[in-house]
Amino acid sequence: MTSFKSDPLLMIAGGILWFILGVIVFAGVIVAICIPGVLIIGGEFGGAADLSSLTPSMRWMIVLLLAGVAGVLYLGWRFFRAMQAILRSVGEGDPFIPVNADRLTLMAWIMLAINLLSIPLAVLGVNIAELAGEADVHTEADFDAGGIVLILTMFILASVFRKGTQMREDLEGTV
Secondary structure, three states, rough: OOOOOOOOHHHHHHHHHHHHHHHHHHHHHHHHHHHHHHHHHHHHOOOOOOOOOHHHHHHHHHHHHHHHHHHHHHHHHHHHHHHHHHHHHHOOOOOOOOOHHHHHHHHHHHEEEEEEHHHHHHHHHHHHHHOOOOOOOOOOOOOOOOHHHHHHHHHHHHHHHHHHHHHHHHHHHHH
16 A cells, blocks of 8 residues: 555645645635725725726626636635545555546536636636726637646546446456
8 A cells, every 4th residue: 555655756746736725725815805805995905006997897897807716716726625635545545436536527527617717707807907908918818728638638537437446346246
């Protein structure tokens, strides 16, 4: 049985996952603070830019953007928690369990949702920047082949895990 203590790669991966989760939580707290800040304080909030001319509709657009970002951060948090659970099962010595297939499927759906949510969030962000008078607003709207490949790979791996656990159960039943 492999454990975290005897496999440095598992320990490093676990540390990286905790770091990523910490960054996501930190960003989520900042976004959660900004949402009421924009609504209550408005243009004076942040001080980095002159936002004194924010109309109420622009404030609500910013709040909608921040809420979308919070949603994407939550999805990212769920993704990496599922990855942590899979890593933990590897450390315990038995990753080929049905729940890991479910986790991989969940992770694939989460990545699909993140990719789809990023499109309207980018459009909203550009719209807000243009309304705020930003002259040079650019965004890249490329087809992310890497993201699609990741999603497909996770769905395929989930099927492999399901089939593998089923084959193992069938084999154990014949012995």
